[in-house]
Amino acid sequence: MPDLDETDLRLLRLLQKDATLSNQALAEKTGLSTSPAWRRVRRLIEDGVIERQVALVRPRRAGLHAMAYVQVSLLDHTEDSIARFDLFVQTEDQIIECATITGTSDYQLKIVAPDPEGLEHFIMRRVLALGIIRDTVTHFVLRQTKYTTAMPI
Known part of the structure; x- marks a missing residue:
């Protein structure tokens, strides 16, 4: 450090x-x-303090009118399942955040789509189609009251 x-x-x-x-x-x-x-x-x-410099795009201005947090539980925790899920997350542009979490779920995803139907399609046809997902819980974002990428330094 x-x-x-x-x-x-x-x-x-x-x-x-x-x-x-x-x-x-x-x-x-x-x-x-x-x-x-x-x-x-x-x-x-x-030194890796600054990881990268990017442009922050407003989702709605880019045609992405739906956002959801999706909690995902895997069927099992084998290395193969975890590696498959991690690869899936890294290659899917609609998943803009992923974190391994504690509690009843294994992961929390932040997913964007053009509309609610697009979110449903992505979850049903992409996420669940992996065959390694036991359960998902989806929380649609109604309104974002704060958004920042700035660290409190």
């Missing part, structure tokens, strides 16, 4: 809000000159 000083944390907070800030803008906002600001950002990337 790299040591992060207050300047690193300021850079990270700024980049979490707007990853398109130029090195000059980052330097000005952190009190650094351009070269040291650039070197610090490069180090944060090389």
